[in-house]
Amino acid sequence: MKLRDAAFASFLLLAPSALRAGEPMAADTASAPSGSFFQFTSTSLSYLYGFNWDTPFAPASDRDIITLEHFNANRFGDFFLFVDFINLTTENRGGPPDSGFDIYGEASPRLSLGKITGRPVKFGIIKDFYLYSGTYEFGRSKSLDNINNEFGTNIDTTQLRQLHGVAVDLDLPGFNVATINAYWRDDLDVSGSTWQITAAWEVPFTIADFDFVFKGFADVAGSEGALEAQFHTSPQLVVDIGDKLFGRKKTLYFGTEVDVWWNEYGIKDQDDIVPQLLLQAYF
Numbered sequence: 016m017k018l019r020d021a022a023f024a025s026f027l028l029l030a031p032s033a034l035r036a037g038e039p040m041a042a043d044t045a046s047a048p049s050g051s052f053f054q055f056t057s058t059s060l061s062y063l064y065g066f067n068w069d070t071p072f073a074p075a076s077d078r079d080i081i082t083l084e085h086f087n088a089n090r091f092g093d094f095f096l097f098v099d100f101i102n103l104t105t106e107n108r109g110g111p112p113d114s115g116f117d118i119y120g121e122a123s124p125r126l127s128l129g130k131i132t133g134r135p136v137k138f139g140i141i142k143d144f145y146l147y148s149g150t151y152e153f154g155r156s157k158s159l160d161n162i163n164n165e166f167g168t169n170i171d172t173t174q175l176r177q178l179h180g181v182a183v184d185l186d187l188p189g190f191n192v193a194t195i196n197a198y199w200r201d202d203l204d205v206s207g208s209t210w211q212i213t214a215a216w217e218v219p220f221t222i223a224d225f226d227f228v229f230k231g232f233a234d235v236a237g238s239e240g241a242l243e244a245q246f247h248t249s250p251q252l253v254v255d256i257g258d259k260l261f262g263r264k265k266t267l268y269f270g271t272e273v274d275v276w277w278n279e280y281g282i283k284d285q286d287d288i289v290p291q292l293l294l295q296a297y298f
Contacts, residue, residue, distance in 0.1 A: 054088045058298055063272060065291035079103055080291075092127040092145060096120065102158075119154030119174065125182055140185050148182035148196045150213075159280070166282055168241075171204035178211060192217035192230070202239055209237035226255040228268070242281025249274045253295060268295040 061082040068078045084097040098120035126147040129136040136144050154174040163170055180198035187193045194215050201208040217230040231250035238244045253270030257263045274289040 052090050054090070056085070056087045058085045059083075059295055060298070061293060061295040063291040063293050065274065065289040067289045068287065091130055092125040092147075094125070095123045099154075101156075117154070117156040117158055119152075119156065121150050121152050123148070123150040125149070137186075140187060141183050142186040143184040145182035145184075145196075148180050148198070150176075150178040150196075150198065152176040152178070162280060162282070166285075168280075168282060170280060173204075175203040177201050177203070189220070190216060190218055200236055200239070202242070205240035205242060207240050209239040211236040226258065226264070227270075228253050228255075231272075239281070243278040243283045245279070245281055246277040247275070247279075251293060253293060266297050268297075269293065270295075 059082075061080075061084070063080040063082065064077065065079075066077040068076055078101065081100045081103060082097055083100075084095070086095045087093060099118065101117035101119065103116070124147070125145045128144045128146050131146070136142065152174060156172050156174065159170050159172045159174075162168060178198035178200045180196060182194060182196040185193040185195070192215060196213040196215075198211040198213065199208060200211040212235045213232060215230075215232040217228060219226065219228050221227065229250070229252050231248060233248040234246070236245045236247075249272055251270060251272040253268035255264060255267070256269045257265070257267030260267065270293050272291045272293045274287065274291060276287045279285045279287050
């Protein structure tokens with residue numbers, strides 16, 4: 016077994032119990048008992064359906080994704096995990112180029128200076144500084160075979176990347192979450208390394224007695240090996256429908272996500288703008 020395959024298998028074993036940080040906190044959290052290591056947690060399951068994907072990046076112009084997210088704030092910082100399960104119902108549909116079931120995820124631990132020292136960090140709009148912010152990306156994508164055949168590239172279908180850096184949380188009016196992470200980025204299947212900046216946000220607001228949340232992330236990464244510089248963002252706008260349907264706030268949301276990716280997978284001039292319907296449940 017190759018080293019990257021072994022690492023991928025290890026990530027899959029960890030996935031059910033791991034956590035994620037550095038991107039928007041979930042809209043609802045479960046508080047932990049006083050004095051416990053974990054301060055609060057939030058877990059969600061989302062279904063997305065998009066209908067403007069470029070082929071050969073998808074088996075057809077439509078594609079569906081189920082995303083599991085888990086966020087946890089703890090005594091030393093926070094940790095965030097998400098895993099995408101792609102092409103659940105759209106696998107090998109629509110004729111060639113066909114693609115199979117894909118999986119992709121990220122695990123992101125961060126270490127807070129304020130929490131470690133026990134002294135809050137506050138300087139202007141900065142409300143915390145993270146001594147370490149990391150992201151470990153993992154996945155296996157049959158769709159990349161189609162990309163390699165179409166563009167003559169040699170992107171490994173088993174994706175493994177490591178990102179290490181620092182981060183700040185910002186205190187901005189109206190924002191539940193505003194964070195910026197600066198990384199050194201290394202794709203384990205590409206020669207060299209590069210940089211990446213990741214911003215994430217979450218803004219709640221109310222219109223006519225309906226509670227909305229606008230959240231998302233934006234990545235900007237430099238060129239690496241034969242891969243071009245990239246920009247990738249997926250803003251979401253959702254409304255709390257659980258409150259109206261069941262009288263339970265912050266449990267069920269409906270809305271849209273728009274996936275915008277310039278130089279997708281580092282391929283020059285390959286751009287995607289994909290609107291997606293989104294149903295998101297917290298538990």
